[in-house]
Amino acid sequence: MNGQGYHGDLGGCFVPEILVTVLNELTDAFESVKNNAAFLKTYDDIMSTYSCRPTPLTYAGNLTEYLGGPRIYIKREDLNHSGAHKLNNVIGQGMLVQHMGKTRVIAETGAGQHGVAVATMAAKFQLECTIYMGEVDIRRQRPNVFWMEQLGAEVVPVKEGSGTLKDAINAALRDWSGSASHTHYVLGTACGPHPFPEMVMFFQSTIGREVREKMLIQEKRLPRRIYACAGGGSNALGAFGAFLEDDVELVAVEAGGLGKQTQKHASRLAWGVGSVGVAQGYKSYFLQNPDGQMRLTHSVAAGLDYIGISPILASLWESGRVRCEAATDEDVVAAFRLTAKKEGLLPALESSHAFAQAFQEASELGPDDSIVIIMSGRGDKDIFTVADALEDAEWKRFIIDRGDSYRA
Ligand SMILES: *Cc1c(COP(=O)(O)O)cnc(C)c1O
Numbered sequence: 001m002n003g004q005g006y007h008g009d010l011g012g013c014f015v016p017e018i019l020v021t022v023l024n025e026l027t028d029a030f031e032s033v034k035n036n037a038a039f040l041k042t043y044d045d046i047m048s049t050y051s052c053r054p055t056p057l058t059y060a061g062n063l064t065e066y067l068g069g070p071r072i073y074i075k076r077e078d079l080n081h082s083g084a085h086k087l088n089n090v091i092g093q094g095m096l097v098q099h100m101g102k103t104r105v106i107a108e109t110g111a112g113q114h115g116v117a118v119a120t121m122a123a124k125f126q127l128e129c130t131i132y133m134g135e136v137d138i139r140r141q142r143p144n145v146f147w148m149e150q151l152g153a154e155v156v157p158v159k160e161g162s163g164t165l166k167d168a169i170n171a172a173l174r175d176w177s178g179s180a181s182h183t184h185y186v187l188g189t190a191c192g193p194h195p196f197p198e199m200v201m202f203f204q205s206t207i208g209r210e211v212r213e214k215m216l217i218q219e220k221r222l223p224r225r226i227y228a229c230a231g232g233g234s235n236a237l238g239a240f241g242a243f244l245e246d247d248v249e250l251v252a253v254e255a256g257g258l259g260k261q262t263q264k265h266a267s268r269l270a271w272g273v274g275s276v277g278v279a280q281g282y283k284s285y286f287l288q289n290p291d292g293q294m295r296l297t298h299s300v301a302a303g304l305d306y307i308g309i310s311p312i313l314a315s316l317w318e319s320g321r322v323r324c325e326a327a328t329d330e331d332v333v334a335a336f337r338l339t340a341k342k343e344g345l346l347p348a349l350e351s352s353h354a355f356a357q358a359f360q361e362a363s364e365l366g367p368d369d370s371i372v373i374i375m376s377g378r379g380d381k382d383i384f385t386v387a388d389a390l391e392d393a394e395w396k397r398f399i400i401d402r403g404d405s406y407r408a
Contacts (some may be wrong), residue, residue: 004195078347114181130153304350
């Protein structure tokens with residue numbers, strides 16, 4: 001363990017000896033580029049010409065009127081190429097790979113969104129790309145597997161454990177232990193060993209800087225509150241980073257799943273269910289049994305369905321700077337429907353957690369206040385889940401007909 005990367009008592013770097021050198025090298029590489037004007041300019045150029053930065057801040061007039069509370073603004077990370085904030089981080093790490101002279105990237109993916117973003121980046125930068133994905137997730141997320149393969153990545157099924165995200169992370173770490181001389185591990189969120197939490201937050205911090213700039217133009221002052229969903233915590237930290245010193249309330253919204261009592265959720269902080277432990281290279285709050293066994297998590301939003309949480313976000317929560325809440329699947333689907341009908345926007349089910357919490361608290365604030373909701377990604381990827389949740393009969397018929405046409 002090296003002594004860096006602590007946030008309060010959390011964070012650190014708990015990895016096998018063989019990876020310590022690699023992570024130290026990565027820390028040095030990151031430190032050398034993060035204040036380098038040429039590197040940052042190239043990053044901005046790529047993000048504005050290949051993706052859609054700066055992303056708009058949309059005034060949600062119909063929702064504002066309907067809810068009768070604060071003026072509501074929506075930060076449009078859904079307009080990034082590949083449909084979510086994930087590309088902000090992935091392009092940054094890709095440039096770092098080029099800087100370090102490596103030729104191959106590996107990554108873990110759960111729902112497949114991070115895998116698609118990494119495969120996209122690898123194609124653009126012409127890097128060899130291997131994505132580790134749990135066997136169960138591969139079956140559940142066929143469309144994303146298809147796209148990763150079209151983008152030139154090799155998708156490796158992970159059979160160990162429950163065949164889901166945490167097993168994919170372990171497999172990627174194993175690969176990296178033997179391949180680090182030419183391979184970089186593109187971690188997808190602000191978790192994992194130092195320097196990943198700080199590095200991922202850094203590449204996502206463009207979100208908060210843009211929100212700040214636009215609010216000062218449009219409202220002439222900062223918002224009262226900012227709402228962001230929290231899986232690993234990268235879009236939340238990216239948004240919150242620019243406001244830590246200000247009088248702005250920062251609200252992170254976890255996956256409340258089917259509710260606290262059912263244990264079928266992924267709320268590590270809001271409901272006081274998670275406890276501090278060390279796993280997957282870092283110390284933070286995890287959903288675990290008293291003996292340290294990781295529990296199974298549940299969320300309608302695959303991207304929030306994770307046992308751990310960023311040590312930086314957890315530390316900000318411990319200090320009281322960030323408030324944590326959890327939204328249930330039911331409230332999330334309702335928030336998705338309302339946003340679609342009132343604004344013509346389809347937030348990802350992950351992002352819809354932030355919308356659900358903001359809607360619930362709208363009556364606490366008045367028309368002189370404004371709030372910002374981070375729309376971390378677009379929801380058309382969630383058509384299978386949303387159509388199921390809404391029990392859409394025509395959709396069901398369509399799926400059955402498709403199945404029949406393959407059997408015929
Ligand atoms: C992956 C994902 C998330 C969760 O990741 P964070 O690191 O918590 O931001 C949230 N929203 C969308 C759309 C995602 O794809």
